[in-house]
Amino acid sequence: QQPVQSPQAVILREGEDAVINCSSSKALYSVHWYRQKHGEAPVFLMILLKGGEQKGHDKISASFNEKKQQSSLYLTASQLSYSGTYFCGTEMDSSYKLIFGSGTRLLVRP
C-alpha cells in the first residue's frame, strides 16, 4: 500500500523546474507532501484532499488527480533551498493512517 514516488532522484540547475509524482494503487482520501533536509525532520509543505483544489504557495504547488490516484508536486524556478528529499504521504480514508513513499531526492545546483 506504500505509494510509489517518481523519479527517485533529480538534479537541477537553479531556476529550472521539476515535477515529482506520487501514485497509489488504492483510492485516496488525501495526499500530504513533506520536505526533509539532510539530518533534519520532515517539514510539512501541503495537503490535498479528495475533491479539493490544487494547492500552492510561493513557487511550489501540487495537484491531485482522483481518477488516477496520483498527485504531482511542481517546483518552479527552483532555488538552492529546495534541495532535500520530498516525501508524499497518503491516506486511504479518514482513519488518519498516513503511509509515506520512499522519497525523491532533489539536488539544486548553482
Added chain:
Amino acid sequence: EAQVTQNPRYLITVTGKKLTVTCSQNMNHEYMSWYRQDPGLGLRQIYYSMNVEVTDKGDVPEGYKVSRKEKRNFPLILESPSPNQTSLYFCASRRLAGGLSYEQYFGPGTRLTVT
C-alpha cells in the same frame, strides 16, 4: 512554540539492553505516532495512538512497545533491542477533527545504534 521533542537525540546501546525513547508534544494533539527511517525505505510507521490509552500497530511493530498514559507523551520502548533496530526514529503528532486531514509535526529524530 509548537513543537514535538524527543530524547535522547543519539543513542548507542548493546543488544538486549532495554531502552526508552521519550516523545512529547505541546500542541494538545490527539494523534501521535512513531516512524523509523531507513535508507531507501522512506518513513515506516511503527505504532500510533489516536488518544490517551488508545494505541495500535503500524506497519513494522515487531520488537517495539508504546504507551499513551498522558495526551502529550508517547514513549517508544525497545524491550530487547537487536542490531536490525538500528535506525533513525521520528515521533510525530497531528490534530484530529472529523473528516478533515491536518498536517503532521515531526520531532527532531533519534538516531539509534544497536551493537
